[in-house]
Amino acid sequence: MTHPELGEITGTKDKDYDLIWFAETCLRNVLRLEVYIADAEREGDQELAELFRKAQHESRKGAEQAKALLAARLAS
Template identity: 60%
Template sequence: MSIESDTPVKDRTYDLVSVLESSLRNAWTMEAYIADAEREGDEELAEWFRKIQHNSFKAGEQGKQLLRERLGRSAQG
């Protein structure tokens, strides 16, 4: 099954970098949402935002590792 990509560049590295950037930006954005929830005394919502932030950081770290590996392979070949 093939899914048509709407990315402007048909390139797996571009896609990887885009998702990496999005994940890390989302983790950074969660800081403001956590602060907002805490300021309003909504610890339940703040904790939910922390979980999302953790997952975004994790995805970002995995994406950085994938990118390092791929750049290393392309430099060798």
């Protein structure tokens, strides 16, 4: 049976790990979407490029929010 990680193994509680994971995932999405935007633009599909730009903006926003929350928690 798997037990939830409560910080005893990694030294990081689930909620803190989740916040770090979320920030990293958002940042990876920003980078990945840059490739998708370039692919769409290369094919002349501006509608698709714009969709990816919007998604990239939201991922960047999520990363910034997560980084700010993480910084505040680390400072306390």
